[in-house]
Amino acid sequence: MAVKDIFQAVLEFDEAKVSELTRKELDAGTNIQSILNDGLINAMDEVGKQFSEGVLFVPEMLMAAQAMKAGLGVLKPHLADTDNKPKGTIIIGTVKGDLHDIGKNLVGMMMEGAGFNVVDLGVDVDTEKFVQAAKDNDAQIVALSALLTTTMPAMEATVASLKESGSGVKTMIGGAPVTEAFATKIGSDGYSDDAPGAVELARKLVAA
Ligand code: B12
Structure with missing residues (x-):
């Protein structure tokens, strides 16, 4: 075995x-x-x-x-992680047009394990829903996942709307086609290529 x-x-x-x-x-x-x-x-x-x-x-x-x-x-x-670092609320979802959720679920699980309150909006989530959920839950972070190159523009639109909403919520993005350079280009606060890195990034963003 x-x-x-x-x-x-x-x-x-x-x-x-x-x-x-x-x-x-x-x-x-x-x-x-x-x-x-x-x-x-x-x-x-x-x-x-x-x-x-x-x-x-x-x-x-x-x-x-x-x-x-x-x-x-x-x-x-x-x-689950045993340490008790500062926690916060994270909204997570896969962007509009995209049905891939395995990586997103994994990131959500690890965040939950690290002690964050995670609100999972599922897949094919439109911009308005992310903005509303961030407001309703008084979230610190919105985490966006995309696995298709064709749905990456939806990330850009969502990050822009979240900024415009004036809630001050931070954003982080990830998924196989996403890169650090893309995150910088669309003005997201962070990127990670895996779930443990996403947790580390979330901790940094809530502490900042
Ligand atoms: C499983 C799978 C599917 C399943 C999805 C099932 C599900 N419930 O998720 C099904 C069969 C439904 C599917 C459908 C399609 N798929 Co698909 N799929 C895959 C596959 C094989 C694996 C994806 C996966 O789950 N990986 C494992 C997870 C753990 O990895 P991950 O998602 O990358 O997540 C990690 C990181 O990226 C990061 N991460 C992920 N999200 C986030 C979010 C944040 C905030 C952060 C910080 C980090 C982070 O952390 C995760 C853990 O380490 C990939 C190939 C691949 N290797 O990526 C193709 C792939 C993504 N699919 C592809 C395609 C083309 C399609 C279809 C269009 C196929 C078709 N012709 O119908 C459809 C599209 C459906 C849609 N509208 O979304 C292409 C995309 C090509 C492209 N450049 O856009 C790929 C790359 C396959 C290929 N080589 O061509 N797919």
Whole structure:
């Protein structure tokens, strides 16, 4: 039994096996970040590669995503962080036109684990909804996710509207096609390429 078996089970779209192996690795004391990165996330990278190469198609991607989510569900309670740094409210969502939510869910879970109050608006969220939720929840941060290059402009529009709203809420963005340079260009307060980095960034933004 090893983390690579979890990787393999995601590629076999076997939800039950992913859950079972993830639980076994946890019980065996395997490092959680290793289960997450080397098992679950790497498997989705491989799925993405095979999709680009025309080996896998959308239904298979979806099945792999479900299998990965099963593993994430097992890890969720263990992603909690024990330290008690300053907390705040974070609104998170995937921008308009985009239905990818695995990375967003992972970031949300890790933020929750780090002690933030996380309000998840789901996927395909329009600008107005982000602005309203930031106001209603008196949020410190709005975190936007996008996995499609075609939905990155929706990030720009949302960041602009949040600034115009005058609420003073900070923004952070992420997702596979997003870069630090893009974050700077659209005036977002921060970017991270992974979930642990997103938590670190959130802590910095609430402390600033
Ligand atoms: C799974 C998947 C799907 C699933 C989504 C299921 C779900 N519930 O999310 C389904 C099958 C539905 C799907 C559909 C489509 N997909 Co898709 N999908 C993927 C795939 C294989 C994996 C994405 C994923 O979950 N990765 C794992 C997570 C953990 O990583 P992540 O999202 O990047 O998140 C991490 C970081 O980016 C960061 N992060 C994420 N969000 C945030 C937010 C903040 C604030 C911060 C700080 C950080 C952060 O932290 C996360 C954890 O480390 C990718 C390929 C890939 N490797 O990226 C393609 C991919 C994103 N999809 C792609 C495409 C083209 C599509 C479709 C258009 C396909 C089609 N023809 O229908 C549709 C679009 C649907 C829509 N309107 O959104 C392309 C996008 C190409 C592009 N340049 O735009 C990709 C890159 C595949 C490819 N190689 O071509 N997809």
